[in-house]
Amino acid sequence: MQIQVNTDHKIPGGEKLADYVTADLENSLSRFGGWLTRVEVHLSEDGGGKPEDKKCVIEARPGGKEPVAVTHHASTVDGAYAGAAHKLVRVLDSRHSRAHDHKGSDSIRHMSGPEDPEQVGVLGDETADLIEAERNREAT
Known part of the structure; x- marks a missing residue:
């Protein structure tokens, strides 16, 4: 599974942030490792002076399936990433179980x-x- 982290010029952290996000996603998505081909993380600041102006979009690409994307807004980069990562795990868990466990059990x-x-x-x-x-x- 390939993980790519993208940030805009307003988000501090650089390589250290990318390493943290990569390690965290590898850990939390390890059970989907053979199913996912690539995960892209986009961290940005919306601007406009809103309290929740940090945004994280995570797109996961399961092999042979349509990509899955989640978005989370928060006041901090950590909060935006944590919320999006949590949403992604829930969505992937649901899709993976639907694809591999027909109606939740063996026939x-x-x-x-x-x-x-x-x-x-x-x-x-x-x-x-x-x-x-x-x-x-x-x-x-």
């Missing part, structure tokens, strides 16, 4: 059979008896 085709050999066929015999009784009732 019945993947379930193992009964563990007790005496239980094998018990349900089948009862079901067969019910079907036969239903047929006899319909015939009369």
Whole structure:
């Protein structure tokens, strides 16, 4: 997974900030490592004198899927990054589980059979008896 950090000229920190963001994202996104190909982080200052004028946009690119982008505004660069990173993990977790866990669990085709050999066929015999009784009732 490739991580790229971009900042505008108003954001202080430079290489130290980029190293921190890269290390933090590698740690928090490690479980998606084989699924994600690239992550881009954009830190900027909106200006305008608003209290929450720092902005972080993180775009993640899952292999073979549409890119996912999240945005967070805060009064500090750290707050903007932390909020966006938290949102990204939630979104990726949701998308990853949808892509890999259909309806949240295995299908019945993947379930193992009964563990007790005496239980094998018990349900089948009862079901067969019910079907036969239903047929006899319909015939009369």
